[in-house]
Amino acid sequence: MNRSDDEPHMAAERQWQSLATVVRASIQGKLADSVQAQERAKFLAAFGTLALRRETRSHRRHFWPPSKASLRSAVVVAVAVAVAALTVVLVLSLRRKVAPIALTYRVTGAVADRGYLQSTDAMSSAEVSFSDGSRIRVEKATSTRIIGVSPYGAHLVLERGTLDVDVVHSAGAAWTIEAGPYEVTITGTAFSIGWDSDELTVAMTRGSVVVKGPLATSGVSVLAGQRLSARQRDHSLSVVEQAGAAPNPVEREGDPPSAPAQSQEPAPRPSVHAQSQSWSTRVASGEYASVLREAEEKGLNGTLTKSPVGDLAALADAARYLRRNDVARLALTAERARFPNSSEAHAAAFLLARLVEEEGDIVDAVKGYDRYLRESPRGSFAQEALGRELALLWGRGDRAAALPVAERYLREFPLGPYTHIARDVMNEP
Secondary structure (H helix, E strand, O other): OOHHHHHHHHHHHHHHHHHHHHHHHHHOOOOOHHHHHHHHHHHHHHHHHHHHHHHHHHHHOOOOOOOHHHHHHHHHHHHHHHHHHHHHHHHHHHHHHOOOOOOOEEEEOEEEEOOEEEEOOOOOOEEEEEOOOOEEEEOOOOEEEEEEEEOOEEEEEEEEEEEEEEOOOOOOOOEEEEEOOEEEEEOOOEEEEEEOOOEEEEEEEEOEEEEEEOOEEEEEEEEOOEEEEEEOOOOEEEEEEOOOOOOOOOOOOOOOOOOOOOOOOOOOOOOHHHHHOOHHHHHHOOOHHHHHHHHHHHOHHHHHHHOOHHHHHHHHHHHHHOOOHHHHHHHHHHHHHHOOOOHHHHHHHHHHHHHHHHOOOHHHHHHHHHHHHHHOOOOOOHHHHHHHHHHHHHHOOOHHHHHHHHHHHHHHOOOOOOHHHHHHHHHOO
16 A cells, blocks of 8 residues: 555544544533534534545546555545544534523412512412422512522522521532622521611521621621621621520530530640631631630730731631620731731721721721721722711711711712712702
8 A cells, every 4th residue: 555545544543533632622521612613613624625635536546446455445534534523513512502401490479570579478478499409488578589590509689588598509509699788608508597678697507608798898607506697787797606506516615625524624625627727717617716715725915916917817807706896806906006008907997997886986986987998998898988987977967077978988889888878968958
């Protein structure tokens, strides 16, 4: 067999190698649809070129009948390339057609109108059943709507009232519930959530959720057996253990020592694994009590003077969530004194102002919010700081001081939650 006879075999081998690469990448989901289409077109073009060459070669040999070996070679190449082309077409086409199906849901006890759930009986609850087995009970006098569904979950808005949620855990689950300025991220859990225009409550039964909002910009984890309460009115957020809750795997404040009662040994220290994790990681996982206890066991004075800024910020968060404002104030003050130019120190200015406001010191709270805005005019808490400063000034009847703050708020945050106060200030004669 001469070189010209080898050419079809070599071409077929190259096309088979290309086929293997394309099919393998397609099956693994590594090729975008546009790339798959391009590869399919290239393969079919190569197949057409090879066929054209065979036809041309047949014309050249019109007066010389081909040998049996040449015929066999032609048949092998033609069949191989045809099978390869068909395989590519089928694999790439089927790959595109396989797509996850969005969840469906059925509503009982209410009417779903463009996602809004309108109760058919004001004295009874309704229920939303999803195709993956998840269920949401809509308590009476509750206003909620389903924004959308995907193959992995649903997006709901709770306008007022209470929802009892039971989401089936699955890989890639993505469920969210908005309640006022807060967002609750769910992966698979059971809990109740309530919102009344000022206070958010989340009471966990199973699993965990992450709550984000103006009082928890980085996200607060709420674990099984815990209850989160966030109140806009007094600008506070706390996470506490529910009375009679099932044992929580996270260490809790007040847990009895594992040793017998007659033993004088202290309560067990956090595990080696827990100690190897940073405080910020542990706080993000909801281990507020164990972080606070560890800081106190080490000695607060040493912790405040030697710990890195990340640990101080985590300690302050843990203390705030547990309503230990005395420790929170010390940690926040240490952040500002030891790391004055850090982003954590700037955020501490806002958090200190919030603590002062909770204690009823309006004058110092206004100064604190103003201090934060001077240091971080575009910071994470800027909208909330400006809104709280406006609300406090207006609440004490100081329109002269509130007016420039209202103008700035409407200019920078025209859709913010304090817009109604800003407009009241602007419209006051």
